[in-house]
Each structure stands twice: as C-alpha cells, then as structure tokens.
Amino acid sequence: MCPSRGWSPTSRFPKKIYPRFSRDSMGQHSDPRKGHNGNQLETEANADLSPELGMIFNEQDQDVRDVGYQKHAFNLLISNRLGYHRDVPDTRDSKCAKKTYPPDLPMASIVICFYNEAFSALLRTVHSVLDRTPAQLLHEIILVDDNSELDDLKKDLDGYMQENLSKKVKLVRNKQREGLIRGRMVGASHATGDVLVFLDSHCEVNEMWLQPLLAPIKENPRTVVCPVIDIISADTLIYSSSPVVRGGFNWGLHFKWDPVPLAELGGPEGFSAPFRSPTMAGGLFAMDREYFNMLGQYDSGMDIWGGENLEISFRIWMCGGSLLIVPCSRVGHIFRKRRPYGSPGGHDTMAHNSLRLAHVWMDEYKDQYFALRPELRNRDFGDIRERLALRRRLNCKSFKWYLDNIYPEMQVSGPNAKPQPPVFMNKGQKRPKILQRGRLINMQTNRCLVAQGHPSQKGGLVVAKECDYNDSEQVWSYNEEHELILSNLLCLDMSETRSSDPPRLMKCHGSGGSQQWVFGKSNRLYQVSVGQCLKLVDPMSRKGYVSMAICDGSPSQQWHLEN
Ligand code: UDP
Ligand code: MN
Numbered sequence: 315m316c317p318s319r320g321w322s323p324t325s326r327f328p329k330k331i332y333p334r335f336s337r338d339s340m341g342q343h344s345d346p347r348k349g350h351n352g353n354q355l356e357t358e359a360n361a362d363l364s365p366e367l368g369m370i371f372n373e374q375d376q377d378v379r380d381v382g383y384q385k386h387a388f389n390l391l392i393s394n395r396l397g398y399h400r401d402v403p404d405t406r407d408s409k410c411a412k413k414t415y416p417p418d419l420p421m422a423s424i425v426i427c428f429y430n431e432a433f434s435a436l437l438r439t440v441h442s443v444l445d446r447t448p449a450q451l452l453h454e455i456i457l458v459d460d461n462s463e464l465d466d467l468k469k470d471l472d473g474y475m476q477e478n479l480s481k482k483v484k485l486v487r488n489k490q491r492e493g494l495i496r497g498r499m500v501g502a503s504h505a506t507g508d509v510l511v512f513l514d515s516h517c518e519v520n521e522m523w524l525q526p527l528l529a530p531i532k533e534n535p536r537t538v539v540c541p542v543i544d545i546i547s548a549d550t551l552i553y554s555s556s557p558v559v560r561g562g563f564n565w566g567l568h569f570k571w572d573p574v575p576l577a578e579l580g581g582p583e584g585f586s587a588p589f590r591s592p593t594m595a596g597g598l599f600a601m602d603r604e605y606f607n608m609l610g611q612y613d614s615g616m617d618i619w620g621g622e623n624l625e626i627s628f629r630i631w632m633c634g635g636s637l638l639i640v641p642c643s644r645v646g647h648i649f650r651k652r653r654p655y656g657s658p659g660g661h662d663t664m665a666h667n668s669l670r671l672a673h674v675w676m677d678e679y680k681d682q683y684f685a686l687r688p689e690l691r692n693r694d695f696g697d698i699r700e701r702l703a704l705r706r707r708l709n710c711k712s713f714k715w716y717l718d719n720i721y722p723e724m725q726v727s728g729p730n731a732k733p734q735p736p737v738f739m740n741k742g743q744k745r746p747k748i749l750q751r752g753r754l755i756n757m758q759t760n761r762c763l764v765a766q767g768h769p770s771q772k773g774g775l776v777v778a779k780e781c782d783y784n785d786s787e788q789v790w791s792y793n794e795e796h797e798l799i800l801s802n803l804l805c806l807d808m809s810e811t812r813s814s815d816p817p818r819l820m821k822c823h824g825s826g827g828s829q830q831w832v833f834g835k836s837n838r839l840y841q842v843s844v845g846q847c848l849k850l851v852d853p854m855s856r857k858g859y860v861s862m863a864i865c866d867g868s869p870s871q872q873w874h875l876e877n
C-alpha cells in the first residue's frame with residue numbers, strides 16, 4: 315500500500331490531533347442544537363485527553379450512551395457533545411496543499427440519504443459540507459429522509475433547517491422505506507447541479523475536499539471519483555487518517571481493500587495523484603449527474619443495503635467509464651461494527667442484491683459466487699430484464715474483459731481459471747529487505763507477542779505473554795513488504811475471508827494482502843486487507859489472546875516493535 319523506497323512505518327503520518335472539551339463545558343450536558351458554540355472544542359495533540367470526551371457524569375449521560383449504541387451503533391454521547399462543527403486533522407499528503415484547481419469547476423449537488431440517523435451526526439455531516447465547501451461550488455445539499463422513525467428527525471429537523479440552514483439545504487421525505495439505493499435515486503432525481511456527490515449521513519468532509527473530486531470530472535465526465543475515506547471511530551469519534559488503498563472484492567461479492575499496485579502510483583505526483591480502482595466502497599463518491607443518468611443510475615430492484623457499490627463499479631468500467639480514488643480528497647466516515655437496522659421483511663438484502671448484480675454483469679463468472687453460495691443458485695432475484703437491456707444498450711464489455719484489464723489481481727479457480735505464472739516468491743535471491751527486528755510489545759501490558767505453541771507451527775495462534783529476553787523465538791522481523799515474520803519462520807497472517815478469526819502464523823506467501831501489516835499513528839498495527847487493527851482482547855487475562863478490531867487508538871491496540 316505504500317511502496318515508496320525510503321518508507322518508514324511511522325514517518326508518513328502527521329501528528330494525531332484529538333478533539334476535546336474545554337474544562338468549563340465538562341460536567342454539564344449542553345444540547346448541541348442550542349447553538350454552535352455551546353461546547354468549546356479545542357484541538358490538542360495529546361492522546362491522553364481524548365477519553366474525556368466520552369466521560370459519563372450522570373445517569374442521563376449513561377442513558378444517552380447506552381441508547382445511542384443500541385440505535386446507532388456508535389457513541390452518541392460523544393457525537394452530541396462534539397456539536398455540529400469541529401475541526402478535523404488535515405490528513406492529506408503535504409503535496410496536496412500546493413495543488414491548484416481550475417476556477418470554473420462544475421457545481422455539486424450533495425445527496426445524503428438517511429434512515430434513523432443520529433441528529434448530531436447528520437447535522438455535523440451537513441455543516442462540515444457547508445463549512446468546508448466554497449459557496450460557488452455548492453449548488454445544493456439534498457437530504458433524503460428514508461422514512462425514519464425517530465421523532466427528532468421530523469419537527470426538530472424541519473425547525474432547525476428553517477432557523478439555521480440556508481435554502482441551499484433541501485429535504486425530501488420518502489413515504490415508505492426505500493433503502494439507500496432507491497433513496498439515493500430519489501435524491502438524485504431532485505438534484506439540479508452538474509455533479510452528484512453521494513455521502514453517508516455520518517461523515518465529516520476535510521479541508522479542500524471537493525475541488526480535487528470535481529477537477530477530474532470536469533476533465534472527463536465519464537470519470538467517477540472517490541475520496542479517501544478517513545476513519546471516524548464509532549467509539550471515540552476520533553478522526554484519523556486512512557492508508558491509501560484501493561477497492562477490490564472477493565468471490566463472495568464482498569468489497570475489500572487492496573494495496574495499490576506500484577504501477578498505478580508511477581507518476582511524478584506519487585501518492586497525491588488520482589489512481590484507478592477496480593471497485594468503490596460505496597458510501598462516498600462523485601459523478602457527473604448526466605453521466606449517472608445515462609449510465610442507468612442504480613438498479614432500482616435492489617433493496618435496503620448492499621451490493622450496489624460493486625454493481626455500479628462493474629458497470630462504470632465495463633461500459634466505458636473509469637473509477638478513480640483521489641488521495642487529495644479526504645472525507646471521514648463513522649465505521650460501525652454492526653448496522654443498527656434490519657430490512658422491513660427481515661430479508662437478506664445483500665444476497666438479493668448480489669444475485670441481481672451477478673446475473674446482470676458477471677457472465678460465466680457468476681459460478682465463482684455460486685461455488686461459495688450454492689444455496690443461492692436457484693433463489694429468485696426478481697426481474698432483471700431492464701438491466702440486461704441497459705447493458706446491451708450501453709454496449710458494455712464482458713466481465714472477463716473487466717477481470718483481465720481492470721482487476722488482473724483477482725484469482726480465478728475452476729473452469730474459468732487462467733493459467734497462473736508460477737510464483738517463486740521468497741524463494742529466489744530477492745528476499746525483501748528487513749527494516750527492523752525486535753520484540754513486538756503490547757504497550758498497555760508490556761507483554762510480548764509470541765507463538766502460542768511453537769513458532770514453526772503453521773496455523774498457530776499468537777498471544778501476548780511475559781517477555782523473555784533470552785528467548786530468540788520471540789523476535790519478529792518487519793520487512794519492506796510489510797510482513798511480520800516470527801523467529802525467521804512464519805508470517806503473521808489474517809484470513810481475508812473471516813475477519814472475526816484471530817490472526818495466525820502462516821507460510822509467507824509474498825503477495826501482500828493478508829500478510830501486510832502497517833505500523834501507524836497511535837502505535838496501531840494495521841492489517842491492510844481486513845482494514846482493522848491488532849488488539850489485545852483482555853489486558854487482565856493471562857491467556858493474552860489477540861484479535862482484529864476497528865482501529866480506535868485505544869491502549870489495547872498499541873504495539874511497539876522494540877529493537
Ligand atoms: N440508509 C437509508 N435507508 C436504509 C438503510 C440505510 O437511507 O434503509 C442510509 C444510512 O442512513 C446511511 C447510508 O444509507 O446514511 C449507508 O448506510 P450505512 O451507513 O448503514 O452503511 P455502511 O456505511 O455500514 O455500509
Ligand atoms: Mn455508513
């Protein structure tokens with residue numbers, strides 16, 4: 315993911331900035347809707363202060379927090395206390411600030427569809443756009459209420475909009491729950507700006523986020539662009555930088571992050587130039603409005619959530635467009651551990667939607683999906699004739715073309731397999747250079763990450779135990795391929811298919827992904843393919859089990875490779 319030569323694991327990252335309350339606003343629960351400056355927000359480069367934001371002072375706080383987790387799956391207490399305006403750390407590469415953009419960029423219609431969103435998170439999304447977008451580029455913000463059931467999203471929201479928001483912010487309400495896919499189509503149908511920008515309802519846009527998205531679209535309206543999605547922790551609401559990765563998928567039709575191949579980052583601008591991505595994550599992207607309509611919007615037969623991001627990604631590439639990630643545009647998104655809502659009929663909408671996209675776009679390769687999901691082979695997926703007609707009308711290329719040209723990294727097995735060149739990774743003379751060697755210490759407990767059994771045992775677990783400085787089997791090497799190798803034997807590996815499994819020691823395969831680890835800021839140890847951080851499960855337990863978790867910078871997620 316970060317293949318430049320002189321790479322050092324931590325130097326890339328700017329100092330982390332934590333939001334915090336000023337002293338005098340602590341202790342009283344002030345309603346952020348009462349005004350923008352009710353809670354004085356300071357920024358402070360000090361990790362110790364961040365927990366204060368979530369401090370519980372009374373039963374009411376406790377309640378807000380508990381109910382918040384139930385309804386929204388993130389820390390509502392912190393979200394409310396943050397209010398509707400806050401500074402976020404500028405996570406862009408230093409080259410980005412020096413770039414200039416044409417003055418006559420197209421105007422954007424921002425479409426934000428929400429269902430039962432937390433009032434404070436929704437308003438922070440809206441205000442972050444208003445605060446950090448030049449007025450001449452902002453045509454409108456269209457909020458689509460997907461028939462939410464929360465009271466404050468009705469009268470209170472109307473009132474707030476009337477009192478505090480300009481006419482540029484519009485609200486459309488769905489009469490019935492449509493799901494995010496048809497919901498976004500509703501929003502797009504009301505839009506009149508040149509470019510559509512879709513955002514989730516719990517985002518915060520960063521400095522100069524829009525110009526770098528609009529510029530490539532102005533140059534070529536068939537270019538669809540995504541910002542880098544920075545991480546807003548669901549538990550702390552801390553905003554932190556995301557590594558620059560690109561979108562892929564697996565044969566279960568789940569989106570995944572992949573390292574960016576070196577060849578894609580070749581230009582003189584290096585990490586700051588837009589690069590091609592086989593798929594998009596879905597929540598945040600910008601697209602010329604006419605092109606969105608011409609390309610068939612979304613598949614309106616898809617329900618509630620899931621699959622639409624791969625569908626539109628395949629469609630863009632196969633039908634003559636291109637999909638880029640723009641590293642100089644950064645937008646934070648609250649990543650949740652679960653989605654706090656179901657679908658009205660309790661259906662598995664991800665499977666329904668994936669079936670539709672497989673039957674419309676994947677040709678013979680849909681068998682790869684059915685090999686993993688045989689129970690779906692004969693499942694009904696509704697009428698797809700219109701989508702098939704669209705594919706013919708747009709004269710789209712085959713899925714094989716897409717795999718060969720846009721995602722050659724994808725492995726195909728069975729009858730569609732292409733012959734793979736033999737891989738002699740790690741066998742020849744060219745072993746990756748070792749950057750650092752030492753003990754991998756959990757900073758919360760000062761314990762060392764070691765093999766649970768013997769370090770030569772394939773598939774063995776790793777655990778955090780008392781360090782033994784006489785034991786050479788506790789020594790890890792970290793190399794330029796971002797592999798962590800214990801005792802010169804096996805690589806720390808995270809299964810890409812089951813992120814709920816703990817990491818294990820596996821033979822080093824040299825092809826990145828599941829064996830790529832990055833030491834990031836806050837001493838986190840980030841696993842590229844699952845997009846999560848290594849965490850000590852229970853610091854009090856002597857068993858020392860570790861697992862992968864959403865990166866939140868907490869002490870149990872802090873690791874240090876000690877020379
Ligand atoms: N959403 C919606 N209707 C639904 C489900 C979701 O409008 O039936 C909205 C939701 O409020 C959010 C966006 O769609 O703004 C994406 O949903 P979510 O954030 O839950 O998806 P994730 O980010 O987990 O993929
Ligand atoms: Mn979301």
